[in-house]
Amino acid sequence: MNRDTAARRITELTELLNEHNYNYYVLDNPKISDTEYDGLMQELIKIEEVYPDLVLPDSPSSRVGGAPAAGFETVSHLVPMLSLSNAFGEQDLRDFDRRVRGGLAGGTVEYVVELKIDGLAVSLLYENGFLVRGATRGDGETGEDISRNLKTINSIPLRLRRPLELLEVRGEAYLPKKEFARINREREEAGLPTFANPRNAAAGSLRQLDPRVAASRALDAFLYGIGSVSGINVTGHRQSLEELQELGFKINPNVRAFNDIEQVIDYCREWAEKRHDLPYEIDGMVVKVNDLSLQTELGATSKSPRWAVAYKFPAEEVETVVKNIFVRVGRTGVLTPTALLEPVRVAGSTVSSATLHNIDIVREKDIRIGDHVVIHKAGDVIPEVVRVVRDKRTGKETEFHMPGECPVCRTGVQRVEGEVAVRCPNETCPGREREGLIHFVSRDAMDIEGLGPAVIDQLLSAGLIRDAADLYYLKAEDLLELERMGRKSVENLLNAIEKSKQKDLSQLIFALGIRHIGARTGKILAAQFGSMARLQAAGLDELTAVPEIGPKMAESIVAYFREPVNLKLLDRLKAAGVKLTQETQQTGERPFDGKTFVLTGTMEKYTRKEAETIIESLGGKVSSSVSKKTDFVVAGKEAGSKLDKALALGVTVISETDFEEMSG
Ligand code: IVH
Numbered sequence: 001m002n003r004d005t006a007a008r009r010i011t012e013l014t015e016l017l018n019e020h021n022y023n024y025y026v027l028d029n030p031k032i033s034d035t036e037y038d039g040l041m042q043e044l045i046k047i048e049e050v051y052p053d054l055v056l057p058d059s060p061s062s063r064v065g066g067a068p069a070a071g072f073e074t075v076s077h078l079v080p081m082l083s084l085s086n087a088f089g090e091q092d093l094r095d096f097d098r099r100v101r102g103g104l105a106g107g108t109v110e111y112v113v114e115l116k117i118d119g120l121a122v123s124l125l126y127e128n129g130f131l132v133r134g135a136t137r138g139d140g141e142t143g144e145d146i147s148r149n150l151k152t153i154n155s156i157p158l159r160l161r162r163p164l165e166l167l168e169v170r171g172e173a174y175l176p177k178k179e180f181a182r183i184n185r186e187r188e189e190a191g192l193p194t195f196a197n198p199r200n201a202a203a204g205s206l207r208q209l210d211p212r213v214a215a216s217r218a219l220d221a222f223l224y225g226i227g228s229v230s231g232i233n234v235t236g237h238r239q240s241l242e243e244l245q246e247l248g249f250k251i252n253p254n255v256r257a258f259n260d261i262e263q264v265i266d267y268c269r270e271w272a273e274k275r276h277d278l279p280y281e282i283d284g285m286v287v288k289v290n291d292l293s294l295q296t297e298l299g300a301t302s303k304s305p306r307w308a309v310a311y312k313f314p315a316e317e318v319e320t321v322v323k324n325i326f327v328r329v330g331r332t333g334v335l336t337p338t339a340l341l342e343p344v345r346v347a348g349s350t351v352s353s354a355t356l357h358n359i360d361i362v363r364e365k366d367i368r369i370g371d372h373v374v375i376h377k378a379g380d381v382i383p384e385v386v387r388v389v390r391d392k393r394t395g396k397e398t399e400f401h402m403p404g405e406c407p408v409c410r411t412g413v414q415r416v417e418g419e420v421a422v423r424c425p426n427e428t429c430p431g432r433e434r435e436g437l438i439h440f441v442s443r444d445a446m447d448i449e450g451l452g453p454a455v456i457d458q459l460l461s462a463g464l465i466r467d468a469a470d471l472y473y474l475k476a477e478d479l480l481e482l483e484r485m486g487r488k489s490v491e492n493l494l495n496a497i498e499k500s501k502q503k504d505l506s507q508l509i510f511a512l513g514i515r516h517i518g519a520r521t522g523k524i525l526a527a528q529f530g531s532m533a534r535l536q537a538a539g540l541d542e543l544t545a546v547p548e549i550g551p552k553m554a555e556s557i558v559a560y561f562r563e564p565v566n567l568k569l570l571d572r573l574k575a576a577g578v579k580l581t582q583e584t585q586q587t588g589e590r591p592f593d594g595k596t597f598v599l600t601g602t603m604e605k606y607t608r609k610e611a612e613t614i615i616e617s618l619g620g621k622v623s624s625s626v627s628k629k630t631d632f633v634v635a636g637k638e639a640g641s642k643l644d645k646a647l648a649l650g651v652t653v654i655s656e657t658d659f660e661e662m663s664g
Contacts, residue, residue, distance in 0.1 A: 038527030119174030129163030171223030191421030276348030329431030445511035592620030601639030
């Protein structure tokens with residue numbers, strides 16, 4: 001591929017990927033599959049590697065992270081980023097309304113009411129339509145330049161849909177509840193301390209010097225205001241949100257306007273109830289005067305504007321009793337102390353157990369069996385003990401001690417130096433295997449409907465399965481023997497298992513439970529390697545060369561494929577008809593599809609690596625030796641024995657110029 005073709009393809013792919021990205025992440029309306037998207041992305045990355053000077057400022061490849069930085073630069077905000085004064089009850093909102101009316105000459109006041117997203121305040125600066133800087137709020141005057149981390153947020157446009165000379169927008173970067181729970185689950189299994197709430201997790205991800213950390217977490221952002229702008233005229237806040245939406249930003253859909261504070265209060269009440277149904281956490285509502293000229297008239301104190309207020313929901317904490325503390329064995333062997341609670345309703349559901357994370361936390365909070373405790377849901381999802389109600393202690397409470405052996409297989413536990421976690425080291429511990437099976441069938445993995453923990457337990461105790469491959473050899477007559485398994489449910493279960501054989505390769509890679517390999521990494525690996533066999537054959541170097549695959553992940557993959565039990569499992573999955581490959585992407589022109597090339601001698605215009613990348617990006621393969629199966633031998637200067645062999649075998653020999661023409 002010559003420079004001109006590369007430049008054209010880079011522009012094409014950049015625009016295409018940015019558009020698909022917008023459809024997927026902002027409009028929530030994908031037009032192509034994830035695999036197709038990943039294929040296009042890999043193609044772009046490969047061409048950019050050959051021509052780094054042609055990379056566009058809005059290249060979607062900047063979303064994957066890149067090498068760690070030494071530190072963050074300090075940036076001054078063009079306009080200070082104020083914070084909001086708080087209202088803790090309905091009366092505070094009525095007082096706010098009175099203050100607003102008192103400060104104005106009269107007439108109606110229209111309020112815009114928004115959700116108060118619990119994340120990290122950020123500022124995004126666009127010049128001539130391109131994102132040039134992303135920063136934290138900091139102290140309001142100066143913040144930190146976290147551009148590279150913010151670029152990993154797919155819903156943040158790298159380029160506006162309409163160019164403006166200058167635009168500075170503000171919003172909230174956040175972690176969805178599900179993602180928060182996933183990160184904490186993975187951290188717990190890796191023996192790392194968990195995040196207290198999605199806000200800390202979002203801040204922790206965005207303030208990492210290594211942007212690959214942010215890239216590996218599905219952060220998102222809602223934008224809610226303009227700091228400075230040239231090129232658009234708006235008179236109201238609601239209108240500015242509409243403008244922002246048109247420019248390509250993600251705006252929260254639950255924005256309403258009211259003329260009466262009582263209606264505002266009703267709307268806040270409504271969300272206090274409904275907030276648990278949202279996929280992200282909100283900690284209140286924000287009420288803003290809509291009219292921008294009235295905003296100016298009201299002005300601001302040094303800390304916060306007088307035209308807006310944050311209505312904070314009361315923290316949802318309830319009291320209950322710790323009936324017992326037991327130990328759960330995770331997929332990677334981590335033993336997690338868990339409190340069995342007197343069931344109570346909190347944050348929208350009934351809770352009967354809560355993770356205590358690790359023994360250090362049990363000690364720190366001094367949680368004992370029989371204690372009255374206050375619980376909440378971290379990130380609105382994970383039940384946790386906040387504190388013990390010491391006044392209610394009777395002296396009958398008992399201290400909990402971590403067992404010296406695994407409660408399931410009785411193997412002696414280990415505590416890894418520097419980790420908070422205690423582990424069961426037995427790879428074939430039935431407790432670990434059970435969790436591995438639950439993971440295998442879960443939604444993001446093989447997604448086998450109707451196969452929850454209860455059924456897995458039934459299958460395990462009936463001796464019908466031991467590992468994931470056994471699922472594919474289950475027979476109707478065996479299942480019919482089980483309790484509560486009628487003809488219909490057996491049929492449904494077997495159908496769901498059958499259907500899972502065709503799941504994406506990425507899901508299977510994730511389902512295997514290879515340490516450090518999450519759902520997203522599964523997708524990257526599937527797009528890169530296209531088959532389990534190729535992934536298995538990949539060495540450390542090849543793996544770490546893949547964007548977002550770090551050395552720890554690479555080592556873990558190599559180690560996985562070294563284990564005979566794992567290879568046997570894969571063989572049995574294959575024999576059962578589980579799909580272990582993925583159609584390679586037909587993206588753009590791929591004139592070299594299925595063709596094998598051998599390079600020999602020195603080329604003038606390309607290094608060997610460049611030529612290889614070009615061949616691969618156009619669908620071809622590069623081999624190091626000539627055989628009858630070779631389609632082309634590219635002969636450069638001083639070509640030697642490979643050229644002779646090609647001529648002897650009658651393989652087509654082409655010159656560098658031919659190659660250049662063929663590759664466009
Ligand atoms: S407006 C000058 N709107 O809440 C007004 N803030 O102190 C600027 N927040 O950390 C804030 N959702 O980032 C506004 N819809 C929303 C918001 C929101 C969350 C955050 C904001 C800041 C805090 C307010």
